Amino acid sequence: MSFLKISVSALAISTVAASAAFARDNIQAAGSSTVLPYATIVAEAFGENFDFATPVVESGGTGGGIKRFCEGTGPTTADIANASRPIRDKELADCAANGVTDVMEVRIGYDGIVFASDINGAEFAFTPSQWFNALAAEVVVDGKLVPNTRKSWKEVDASLPDQPILAFVPGTKHGTREVFEEKVLHAGCKATGAEDLFKAAKGDAKACTLLRTDGVSVDIDGDYTETLARVAANKNGIGIFGLSFYENNTDKLRVATIDGVMPSTETIATGTYPVSRPLYFYVKKAHIGVIPGLQEFVEFFVSDDMAGPEGPLAQYGLVSDPELAATQAAVAAQDVLKK
Amino acid sequence: MSTPSSLYVADPRSKARRRSESRFRLMGLGAVGLAVAALVFLLSSVLGNGLGAFRQGVITLDMTLDAAIIAPKGTDPEALQKVTTIAYKRLLDRELAQDLAAKGLSTEGLSDKAIAGLLSQEAPAVLRRMVLADPALIGQPIRFEALANGRVDGFLKGRVTMESAKLDSNISPEQLTLATVMRDAGMLNLSFNPSFLTAPDASELRPEAAGLGVAILGSAYMMLIVLCISVPLGVAASIYLEEFAPQNRLTDLIEVNISNLAAVPSIVFGILGLAIFINFAGLPQSAPIVGGLVLTLMTLPTIIISTRAALKAVPPSIRDAALGVGASKMQAIFHHVLPLAMPGILTGTIIGLAQALGETAPLLLIGMVAFVRDYPAAPPEGFFDPASALPVQVYNWTTRADPAFMERASGAIIVLLLFLIVMNAIAILLRRRFERRW
Numbered sequence: 001m002s003f004l005k006i007s008v009s010a011l012a013i014s015t016v017a018a019s020a021a022f023a024r025d026n027i028q029a030a031g032s033s034t035v036l037p038y039a040t041i042v043a044e045a046f047g048e049n050f051d052f053a054t055p056v057v058e059s060g061g062t063g064g065g066i067k068r069f070c071e072g073t074g075p076t077t078a079d080i081a082n083a084s085r086p087i088r089d090k091e092l093a094d095c096a097a098n099g100v101t102d103v104m105e106v107r108i109g110y111d112g113i114v115f116a117s118d119i120n121g122a123e124f125a126f127t128p129s130q131w132f133n134a135l136a137a138e139v140v141v142d143g144k145l146v147p148n149t150r151k152s153w154k155e156v157d158a159s160l161p162d163q164p165i166l167a168f169v170p171g172t173k174h175g176t177r178e179v180f181e182e183k184v185l186h187a188g189c190k191a192t193g194a195e196d197l198f199k200a201a202k203g204d205a206k207a208c209t210l211l212r213t214d215g216v217s218v219d220i221d222g223d224y225t226e227t228l229a230r231v232a233a234n235k236n237g238i239g240i241f242g243l244s245f246y247e248n249n250t251d252k253l254r255v256a257t258i259d260g261v262m263p264s265t266e267t268i269a270t271g272t273y274p275v276s277r278p279l280y281f282y283v284k285k286a287h288i289g290v291i292p293g294l295q296e297f298v299e300f301f302v303s304d305d306m307a308g309p310e311g312p313l314a315q316y317g318l319v320s321d322p323e324l325a326a327t328q329a330a331v332a333a334q335d336v337l338k339k
Numbered sequence: 340m341s342t343p344s345s346l347y348v349a350d351p352r353s354k355a356r357r358r359s360e361s362r363f364r365l366m367g368l369g370a371v372g373l374a375v376a377a378l379v380f381l382l383s384s385v386l387g388n389g390l391g392a393f394r395q396g397v398i399t400l401d402m403t404l405d406a407a408i409i410a411p412k413g414t415d416p417e418a419l420q421k422v423t424t425i426a427y428k429r430l431l432d433r434e435l436a437q438d439l440a441a442k443g444l445s446t447e448g449l450s451d452k453a454i455a456g457l458l459s460q461e462a463p464a465v466l467r468r469m470v471l472a473d474p475a476l477i478g479q480p481i482r483f484e485a486l487a488n489g490r491v492d493g494f495l496k497g498r499v500t501m502e503s504a505k506l507d508s509n510i511s512p513e514q515l516t517l518a519t520v521m522r523d524a525g526m527l528n529l530s531f532n533p534s535f536l537t538a539p540d541a542s543e544l545r546p547e548a549a550g551l552g553v554a555i556l557g558s559a560y561m562m563l564i565v566l567c568i569s570v571p572l573g574v575a576a577s578i579y580l581e582e583f584a585p586q587n588r589l590t591d592l593i594e595v596n597i598s599n600l601a602a603v604p605s606i607v608f609g610i611l612g613l614a615i616f617i618n619f620a621g622l623p624q625s626a627p628i629v630g631g632l633v634l635t636l637m638t639l640p641t642i643i644i645s646t647r648a649a650l651k652a653v654p655p656s657i658r659d660a661a662l663g664v665g666a667s668k669m670q671a672i673f674h675h676v677l678p679l680a681m682p683g684i685l686t687g688t689i690i691g692l693a694q695a696l697g698e699t700a701p702l703l704l705i706g707m708v709a710f711v712r713d714y715p716a717a718p719p720e721g722f723f724d725p726a727s728a729l730p731v732q733v734y735n736w737t738t739r740a741d742p743a744f745m746e747r748a749s750g751a752i753i754v755l756l757l758f759l760i761v762m763n764a765i766a767i768l769l770r771r772r773f774e775r776r777w
Contacts, residue, residue, distance in 0.1 A: 024623065026713065026725060030706075037740065040542040040710040047712050048464045049423040054712040056625055056725045076621055119506065223738045248543075248740040251503040305425055312460070312544055 024075040025292050027055035031065020031082030032175055033223055034111060034242055035279050038313050039082055042301045045312070050300070052293030057082075062175045066282070070095035073286045079294055081282040084111070084175030092337065102285035102336040106298060107327055108307055110319035112243035112268040113179055113275045116253035118235045122161035124256035128274070130157050132188025134165050135217045137210040140194045145201060148212050168230050168239040169211065171221035179277045180240055181209040184258075187274070228252065243268065244317025268319040276319065285336055295334075302327050385752050391496045392750025395532035395547060396487035398458065398521070401441075402434035403480045404470065414474045427463035427470075431455075431485065444520050448513055456514060457521075459486035461541065461548035487527060489546040489743040491518050495529050498746065535750060539712040540727065540735070546743035549736070551751055553711050557627050557726030558696060558758075560718060564631025565638055565695050570688055572635075573642030580643075581650045582672050601640035608637045609701030617705060624706035625725035627715065633705060634695040641694065645687020649680040682773035689766040693759050699730040707731050729755045 029039055039057045047054025060068070062083045069081035070091060081087075087105070095103060115126060133139050134156045139148045153160035170176040189195045189208035198207045211217045220227045220239075227239040228249060238256070243263055246253055255263060258274055267273040281301070288295045300306060302324060307313050309320040321327060349357070408430045412418040432455035439446055439454070446454055462485035469483075470476055486492075490510035493499035495518075504512045521527040538550025584590045612633035616622045622629050653676045661671035702708065708731050715724035727735070729751060736748035 028624065028725075033738075036710070037543040041544055043710060044542040044545075044712060045424065048467070051420070057710040058625070058706055059708060076617065076623060224740065225738055245740040247508050249742065250508045251506040305423070316544055 026053035027080065027291055027294055027297055028058070028078050029055055029065075029080035029082055029281070030058040030060050030068050030078045031080075031281070032062040032084040032279070033059045034084040034175060035082035035108070035281060037244065037316060038108065038279070038318055039080075039281070039301075041312050041316060042297075042306050045306065046293075046297050046300050050293060050296060052296065055080075055293075055297060061173050063173065066091050067094075069282060069284065070098055070100050072098045073100060073284065075291075077284075079284055079287045079291050080298075083280045083282060084277065085178060086278075086280060087282055087337070100284055100286070104283040104285055104298070104331070104334060105337050106281050106283060106302060106331060107278050107321055107323075108281065108302060108318065109279055109313065109321045109324075110268055110276050111279050111317075112263045112265075112273060112319065113176055113183075113277070114241050114243055114246045114263045115238055115256040115258070116231070116241055116246055117238045117256070118231055119252055119254050121235055121254060122163055123254065124153075124160065124238070125260060126160075126256050126258050127157075127191075128184045128188035128258070129191045130160065130188070131184050132192055132194070132208070133157070135167055135169075135211050136185065136189065136194070136208070137212050138194070138198075138207060140192050140197060143193075143197075145194070145197050149214075151216075164236050165216045166234060166237045167217050168220050168227045168237055169217055170227075170240055171219045173221065175277075176240065176242065179275065183275045183277075185209045242317070243319070247317045265314065265317070265319045269322065278321075279318070285334060288334065298331050299328070302331055385749050385756070387749075388746055389749025389751075389753045391498070391746045392535050392753075393532055394496070394529045395535070396492035396495045396527060397530050398435070398485045398487050398527050399525075400431075400434060400438050400483045400485055401480065402431075402438060402483055404477050405430055405434075406478045408433075409467075409470060410474075410477050414477055416471075416474070419471060419474060422467075424463040424467050427467045428455075428460075431458060431462055431466060435485075438526075439517075439521075442524060442526065444517070444524055444526075446517060449517060453511065453514055454517070456510070457488055457491050457518060459488050459545055459547045461486050461545045486545075486547050487518075489741060491515075491527070492529075492547050493743055493746075494518055495522070495527070496746075498742070535747075536754070539714065540710060540732065541712075542710070543739055543741055543744075546739070546741045546747060549744070549747050551729065551732060551754060553714055554727040554729045554732035554751070555754070556715055556721075557630070557707070557711075558729045560627035560715065560722055560726065561631040561634055561728060562692055562696060563718065564628065564722065565634050565692060566688075568632070569635045569638045569642055569691070573639050573688075574646050574684060576639075577643050577646035577650060578672060578677070581647050582668070582676070597640050597643055601644060604700070605637055605698050606700040606704070608633050609704035611636065612701060613704045623723055623725070625709045625711065626723050627726050627728075628722040629705045630702055630707050630728060631722070633701045634698060637698065637701065638691040638695045641691035642684075642688055645690070646680070646684045649683025649687065650676060652683060653679045679775060682769050682775075686766045686770050689762050689769070693762040693766075696758060696762070697730055697755065699728075699734055702728055702731050703734075708735055710735075729758070 036057060036059050043055040043057050046052070062085055065078070065081040066083060066087060069078045071077045087103070092103065115124070117124065134150060134153065136148055138145045150156055150165060152162055152164055154162040156165070169180065186208050189205065195205045195208055198205045218230070220230065224241050224245040227241060231237045231239045232252065241253070246255055261267050261273045263273045268276045283294070283298055304324070305311055307318070307320060307324060314320050408426055409422055410419060412421070432451065435458060436446070436451060436454050465485070466483060490499050490507070494515050499507070499510065501512050501515060504510050504515050518527060535550045536555065537552045538548060539553045541549040580590060580593065612629060616629045616632055617624060657675050657679065658671050661675045662668070666674065707728050709725060709727065711725045711727050715721035715726045733748050733751045733755065736744040736751065
């Protein structure tokens with residue numbers, strides 16, 4: 001009766017499950033796909049140089065990562081949430097409601113967002129206003145709000161090439177989209193005077209970030225490789241990428257300037273390139289001392305060897321934080337976020 | 340019938356019939372041709388992109404393991420453990436420049452950093468592991484085979500060209516010129532790369548070091564779990580339904596539901612797995628046990644359906660004969676019906692397993708899409724360690740920024756296809772060898 005034996009051993013395996021679930025010796029991180037490559041680089045170096053297990057890093061988006069992080073404390077929850085935006089008050093409140101009270105915030109550096117088109121295409125020099133005028137659902141013409149019907153970049157601004165407008169914009173679940181809306185669309189909305197008209201007409205400025213739905217703005221829900229494939233397939237398309245992704249594909253993409261500034265780690269560090277954002281990760285303080293190596297990993301992440309201007313993260317495209325020393329001190333002191 | 344027809348001359352109606360037959364044959368041939376063309380296109384694209392992953396650019400270095408750099412505080416294991424890969428990188432960079440000078444290869448116009456850029460970032464880690472395993476090497480001259488950087492490797496394989504290097508911020512044409520010189524001097528070679536099958540995944544900075552080791556282990560563990568749980572469950576359920584269960588509304592309902600389950604999109608099983616196995620039962624994320632259980636749920640209906648078909652195909656005379664000579668129902672089934680149905684059951688099982696092996700969607704939800712570098716332990720503890728899986732690794736690599744990962748992804752597809760071909764071949768073999776027809 002060999003079937004019986006197999007079934008019994010299968011049952012035995014599933015009972016082991018319950019007991020084995022309570023110990024974990026590897027760090028688990030989840031969250032933003034923008035932070036993911038940096039986290040994997042550090043995790044790899046950490047596993048190589050320390051006696052601890054290599055951390056397991058998952059993707060899932062900033063929101064998804066924070067949600068898993070905030071599920072509670074214990075081995076089945078994540079120790080670290082990677083985020084391409086600061087944690088929201090509501091998320092912190094959710095965390096606290098689930099018993100995750102002491103959360104350490106660690107800023108690892110800055111990331112730029114670039115606009116790039118096919119390497120053989122025309123050269124572009126954008127301003128935020130031009131992006132707003134090209135992609136917003138409603139724009140200002142002669143002091144009045146009208147639906148946007150512009151077809152070519154030349155119609156947006158005479159200085160731009162005569163090329164049909166087609167933009168590949170990150171989908172709404174991406175942290176990149178939020179930065180694009182805030183730093184580009186909203187800035188353009190303000191500069192063109194549309195913000196005041198929206199406020200007068202609708203009571204708020206939400207319409208600033210409302211994109212056209214007639215096919216010139218395409219939401220990309222996948223990652224940058226999908227955007228790259230779309231740009232390669234449609235030479236008129238302009239994609240929105242992270243700086244590090246662009247730096248790895250400079251032989252395929254031509255990057256555009258914003259306000260006349262070329263995106264690079266230097267221009268982002270000095271703040272002259274306007275479209276950038278800080279990157280963070282959040283650490284569950286309750287897990288320090290419980291999960292082996294957690295404190296060491298966090299300190300290693302922000303050490304000069306990793307996150308410094310000459311470290312591997314900068315080599316991959318992270319803009320090193322000028323205030324890294326302060327972050328290192330805060331990590332060493334295990335400072336937590338205050339509500 | 341006005342004119343008598345000859346058997347040697349076809350009449351118009353026969354002609355029309357033959358024409359319609361040849362039209363149908365042509366259409367069938369066309370359909371087969373299209374399918375074959377699509378397959379050839381797919382295979383040639385995967386093989387063309389992916390075969391490169393099985394060969395890797397390696398720089399052969401004659402170097403001395405300088406104790407001043409890698410063992411500044413003596414050679415006892417604890418002190419050596421404190422020396423990081425950063426020191427080893429310094430040593431490698433220096434030794435590469437010295438070796439180039441010793442071999443008389445010109446490095447004019449290249450900064451030290453650019454020369455060091457030819458080496459993979461994995462090389463210091465490999466060297467460190469080597470030294471830690473054998474501290475006696477310190478101070479000795481050795482011949483070290485260091486992985487070349489992904490772009491240099493791409494240059495050897497034709498993926499990176501002088502033209503693309505001009506625009507590439509990670510490699511310059513001057514570096515490639517040096518690489519050409521080194522290749523001509525025999526320092527830089529493409530060699531077979533077994534570590535593609537054994538090494539774990541690597542971060543974005545070192546595509547040249549990424550391998551499938553953890554993914555293959557993870558997939559193997561999951562298949563083991565699927566096999567151990569779904570076969571006994573599936574076969575027992577089918578035997579009961581086919582041989583013992585009364586025919587009534589309830590069994591009809593169960594039958595319809597099993598057929599339905601076989602057609603449910605696999606992502607649904609992933610959602611179920613997340614809710615039950617992780618959130619409710621508290622099993623760990625990213626672990627093969629959860630993946631295996633989810634895939635078991637997915638494979639069960641396939642196995643039940645094929646097992647029932649195999650049992651049905653055994654003629655009733657076998658059962659009647661066994662019962663006629665006084666066997667109990669259970670004896671008749673286990674001694675006579677089941678052995679005869681075995682080839683069919685095995686075939687169904689293997690096809691179900693092959694399906695489970697290639698499944699990605701449910702694994703996305705239970706955290707198998709993670710960066711995992713440590714090998715899971717041996718079973719059964721290893722079932723609870725984080726691991727990756729083959730199809731998930733393919734997905735993971737296609738989302739990476741460095742184009743070198745595209746080659747890795749195609750290589751992983753080749754490995755996955757090989758596994759599937761082997762499994763399906765075994766299924767066909769079993770059917771050919773053991774199946775009996777009545």
